[in-house]
Amino acid sequence: MTKYGFLGIGIMGKAMATNLLNAGFDVTVWNRTAAACRPLVELGAKQGKTAADVVAQSDITFAMVSDPEAAKALCFGKDGVLEGISEGKSYIDVSTVDADTSSDIYHAVKANGGRFLEAPVSGSKKPAEDGTLVFLCAGDQSLYEDAVDALDVMGKKSFYFPRMGQGAQMKLVINMIMGTMMTAFAEGLCLGDKIGLEKTDILDVIGQGAITCPMFQLKGPLMMEENFAPAFPLKHMQKDMRLALLQGDACSQPLYTSSAANNAYLKARQDGRGDEDFSAVIKNL
């Protein structure tokens, strides 16, 4: 029976590891502050002493941390992932990191005889709990095939792309569209409101038509009640917009609406809304 590791028991990691345990998988967990592991141990998880230990004891280890810096520290730091990697060990980073970070980790894991997959997810807390995440994978294809059972437990769909970095790039493209759509949506709500339409009516009409989408359905009512509790912080959306625009710049691709949306997010950051949900962009319109 395949042994799984899971590093990083935050909001996302806890939900994902719980789904693995509930599906009967053998899982060893670790977190920087050990107490976060307790609920999973109660569900039957083993607890590792260090990240290196977990990797060494498992066949396939997942990691879910907050950003590229944390991903690098976890991999290259003392008692980190790399110290546990040897022939036959596999590492899957489901954090959202840039292509360079992925690539650095990939080469280090390979150099130590292991296999690696970048697998950033589309979806946040609710899909993580419901097991309906989407995985955007690139790296060792054989590892993707070996891990697909576990991915299917945690998500509703996974994709494999042939070149390292393409998982991260796909996520940037999706988030760029998402960020621009949110700004367009906010512009429509503000314009409608100014000319005397009810925001609830606008949401209802959108909900019946060709542009209805889960994001508008979920965020629309929250935006109307000015609830901007961060599901996806605005500063992270702005960062993704910037990275996508830089990709566009590198290949001479003009991005008219996306750069306009980026300015709207920058204005919101300037006004101190970076830690609110990205839908708070509506407050600056």
Place this chain on the structure above:
Amino acid sequence: MTKYGFLGIGIMGKAMATNLLNAGFDVTVWNRTAAACRPLVELGAKQGKTAADVVAQSDITFAMVSDPEAAKALCFGKDGVLEGISEGKSYIDVSTVDADTSSDIYHAVKANGGRFLEAPVSGSKKPAEDGTLVFLCAGDQSLYEDAVDALDVMGKKSFYFPRMGQGAQMKLVINMIMGTMMTAFAEGLCLGDKIGLEKTDILDVIGQGAITCPMFQLKGPLMMEENFAPAFPLKHMQKDMRLALLQGDACSQPLYTSSAANNAYLKARQDGRGDEDFSAVIKNL
């Protein structure tokens, strides 16, 4: 039994009147070129000699024509709607026209003792055939209530707004968001393509996530095969963008992404794509 009239048997009107007939309604039809009425007569429709005749013989008459000029000609012209209006007659214009045109027709119909509803639709050929249109109504509320059975046969949902013109305004707001979303979507597809992602993969990933919507599902594959047969002509989308931006201008509402999208549609018009589908905006990116 309520007698219905239907003026304007084009692509949309034919589908809508067919649904009324199939549901057992009593319908008298009229079209500028009479031959277009034949298939409906075969389904049981009566055929009127003039628009005025249809209005005079019916309780509630619908009209579906292409633009404000046609709507005004139909109403105010010789043998037109107005000549048939008298106490107790009702007229519902489901064409997409500007607020001034609606208002002119409304006042003329009222002055002759009739009732009026503007009821532009959200949805094009397919929803018309399937009876899944959405009606955005404003005008005489009692007429809305009397007509709701017929609206329910032709559409899946109808809205009533208290002030004349709000149906048209709602449609502009929705189309502005739609036009900007299409441009953002096209930017994402182009960027992804340039950096080596497969467009089919991008569509698949979008289809699994928070921004999936009927428009992306329908248009995405057509755009990939460069099929820009006009379901909604680009020049009409650009016109709606312009009108929405002017509404924003009038109430000091900046519209960052929408004005950027408008420029993209203008560029496409400049390059001669006005008669293609509005998704052809991708060709200029």
Place this chain on the structure above:
Amino acid sequence: MTKYGFLGIGIMGKAMATNLLNAGFDVTVWNRTAAACRPLVELGAKQGKTAADVVAQSDITFAMVSDPEAAKALCFGKDGVLEGISEGKSYIDVSTVDADTSSDIYHAVKANGGRFLEAPVSGSKKPAEDGTLVFLCAGDQSLYEDAVDALDVMGKKSFYFPRMGQGAQMKLVINMIMGTMMTAFAEGLCLGDKIGLEKTDILDVIGQGAITCPMFQLKGPLMMEENFAPAFPLKHMQKDMRLALLQGDACSQPLYTSSAANNAYLKARQDGRGDEDFSAVIKNL
């Protein structure tokens, strides 16, 4: 000796008429509130009882009022310009009005046997006093030729365009470039400030290079001390931007930076800066 009339003795009109008088021209003046004429009478001007009187007694009458509404009232109102027009009388409106207003006045003056010139000016108070305005004329060419001596006294340069309305259109194009340049300038000052450059240094460097212009030289120091006393009110600049964008829309001309600048001015209006100088756009960056 040619007899001149001058209607509208505001800030601009007073300066312009003063220059005519100082150059020895025969001038009859009129203002809605008669007291404003006193300083000019002291310089040798005659004073007319009504606008119609001035036109009837003069060969060529100038008018300088604040906007299209005032221009129409002056022309078509009781005791207005039109009542004084007859064969051989000439009227030159140097106010800034839209092409439709110009055209209405033109046709009315022609119908009464007179000649007409639209002649909006480039330049505000200081150039009016210094006699360094620029006149953008269109209409009756023979009148342009007859008036050129007077124009040369009030301005440093005048242009004649063959088609009525082109004076107004030229002014819109110039103001569109000006409004966008101001926004770009403000963006540069804000960016420089944020990254630690002194605004005075930025102004000095600009002043030495290829982009130095009278506007930056004049407005830059005022903007640094947050002096936004209106030489050209922001709401008027925004209106001109809107009109220019509409011209672009009508001929399928995308205007990328200009529409972005328009949004910046709209945001400034939304924040209540419409009556400040247009350079106050920097406050919203």
Place this chain on the structure above:
Amino acid sequence: MTKYGFLGIGIMGKAMATNLLNAGFDVTVWNRTAAACRPLVELGAKQGKTAADVVAQSDITFAMVSDPEAAKALCFGKDGVLEGISEGKSYIDVSTVDADTSSDIYHAVKANGGRFLEAPVSGSKKPAEDGTLVFLCAGDQSLYEDAVDALDVMGKKSFYFPRMGQGAQMKLVINMIMGTMMTAFAEGLCLGDKIGLEKTDILDVIGQGAITCPMFQLKGPLMMEENFAPAFPLKHMQKDMRLALLQGDACSQPLYTSSAANNAYLKARQDGRGDEDFSAVIKNL
């Protein structure tokens, strides 16, 4: 008598060194391809064998090369500047490079006991020949003071900023404004042309007003005759726009018109105009 070195005898370097020689300065020159030095030797220059030799034999050595890579190769390569630096030697790089490159060179020169100044210039071929460049200096203030005689010969004005990197940053800010102004200017010319105004008239009117500047005066007539021979290549302008936008992004500064202008330059690059003059942006409007 102070001994000067000059490295890099291209279009700019040749003009600058010629001015030093004509003013009677003692100058030793060097170029990667030695033949380019001949005209200067004929004017009285000595010729060095390597960059290191020139630095070692001179008190103050200038360098003018094309980009950051060339600047680093010249400094750190075999027989390069660094090998010639010792206590008392001074190095002034007048190339346009990014702040990181400047900083690397600065620290290396200081570590070897020398003094360093970054001094990018504002102005291209003509001002270099006329001795009317503007120098944007940062680094060792004592070196700035020692070099000011030479700077005054080559330029009309020089600025000293206290922090290393500020010369480069100032240049980015200026070029961002310049790039956006050019796009706004091009939009105005295109709009005017479409609505029936003569481009020559537009240039004439601009030339008389508040926005007239050397760039419009110089580039306008060339743009009208579609002469886009590169004085400043479009791809370099776009690169500077990108770098400026990234600076804005880093300090949450929205840059509305500048990002719109950047898209216009990107579109021009996409269409293969990167090597034309940056004024060729008008071709994509």
